[in-house]
Amino acid sequence: MGKRPPKDQKRHWTEVYARTPAFFGEEPSGFARRALERFRAEGVGTVLELGFGQGRDTLLFAENGLRVTALDYSEHAVRELEETARARSLSGRIEARIHDVRDPLPFPDDAFDACYAHMLLCMELTEAEIAFALTEIHRVVRPGGPVLYTVRSDHDKHYRAGTRLREDIYEVGGFVVHFFTEEKIRRLARGYDLEVIERMEEGNLPRDLYVVTLRRRPGPMPDQPEVTTVRNPMKKFEGFFDAVRENPALEPKTRGLLFLAASLSAGCGL
Numbered sequence: 001m002g003k004r005p006p007k008d009q010k011r012h013w014t015e016v017y018a019r020t021p022a023f024f025g026e027e028p029s030g031f032a033r034r035a036l037e038r039f040r041a042e043g044v045g046t047v048l049e050l051g052f053g054q055g056r057d058t059l060l061f062a063e064n065g066l067r068v069t070a071l072d073y074s075e076h077a078v079r080e081l082e083e084t085a086r087a088r089s090l091s092g093r094i095e096a097r098i099h100d101v102r103d104p105l106p107f108p109d110d111a112f113d114a115c116y117a118h119m120l121l122c123m124e125l126t127e128a129e130i131a132f133a134l135t136e137i138h139r140v141v142r143p144g145g146p147v148l149y150t151v152r153s154d155h156d157k158h159y160r161a162g163t164r165l166r167e168d169i170y171e172v173g174g175f176v177v178h179f180f181t182e183e184k185i186r187r188l189a190r191g192y193d194l195e196v197i198e199r200m201e202e203g204n205l206p207r208d209l210y211v212v213t214l215r216r217r218p219g220p221m222p223d224q225p226e227v228t229t230v231r232n233p234m235k236k237f238e239g240f241f242d243a244v245r246e247n248p249a250l251e252p253k254t255r256g257l258l259f260l261a262a263s264l265s266a267g268c269g270l
Contacts, residue, residue, distance in 0.1 A: 029202060031118050031211060032057035035148050036064055038213075042146060044113040048137070050101055051120025055081035055094075061116075062093040069112070071099040102129050105136040112140055115147045119209070122151035124176035127167060131188055135221050138191045143218035147192065148211075151180040153199060156208040185212055191221040 035057075039047065045067060052058045052070040058081060061068045072078060078096045085094040099106065101120065115137045121130050137147055153159070154168070159179045162172035168179045182197055192214035200209050 026056070028056050028060035029118055030200065031148075031150050031202070031209075032060050032116075034211075035116055036060060036066075038146060038148065039066060039114055040064075042114075044146070046111075046113045048105075048107070048112040048115045048140060050115065050117040050133070050137075051123070052081065052096070053077060053118075055084060055096075057116070057118055058094060058096075059084065059088065059090065062090045063088070065093075067093050067095075069095045069097065069107075071097050071101070073098060073100040101125070101133040101136075105140050107140045109139055110142040112145065113142060114145050115141050115149075117149040119150055119152065119207075121149055122178045122180060124169065125178055126169070127178075127184070127188070130178070131190075134188055135191070138216055138221045141216045143216055145216045147214040147216060149214075150200075150209045150211050151185075152177050153208045153210045154179050154181045155199065157205070180210055182210070185210060189214060191217055193217055 038044075039061070047061055047066050047068050049058055049061070049068055049070040052072050054077060055070065058068050058070045062085070070081060072081075075098055078098050081094065081096045082091070085091045085096070097106075102125070121133065125133070134147075141147060156179060158170070158172045158177065159168075160170065162170040164170050165176065168181070168184075170177055170179070185197055186194060195213040195215055196211075198211040198213075200211050201207065202209060
């Protein structure tokens, strides 16, 4: 039997938000509190937040004087945040928009002092789509601006649980999660200075997260490097060696000559 298709994630998250008004809790995340300290220390005034969910971190930033442009692909989430912002007299500091990060960001270059994304990049996104999102963030954050994000780590207890869809992407309990390794974070940091990768736990599960601090390098984003494969000739011929060794029809002398020929080919990089 083939794998069943994953739930439509946009619809799934909208249903979750509608059913559970404080799915992630009432209080701002610990990551947001840490980010706020960083933003204050660096004189950040404008923040682009990607995947704000139910807005608990957005509200923290706005209540502390930051102007936040908050994006999420759930219309329900946007409406809820707009209503809450009005109720708390924060509409002048929060602009909520519907947006899918797989699409280009609708902002000019160098439009924001910083970018913040809490568990957005570990949603149902391929590595290529994440790389595109980071390229767009690089474009719209001013040179030298901090880019802070968290993702589910390969230490998380749900890593490799559930149904594997592709890459390190799994469906767990109806939620599609892209789990990260440190190597993947470093690979995706093209165009940025990678200042630190830390780990933290959050929630009742708890979720094991990588906390990533990037700084936007001046200048344009460098071109995507060509993918190269490190050649391992002996690996390449491993299957051949096994097949020759296990073939009872071959005489010992013939088997030896085949081993020699394959070894010479591997050594020459053929």
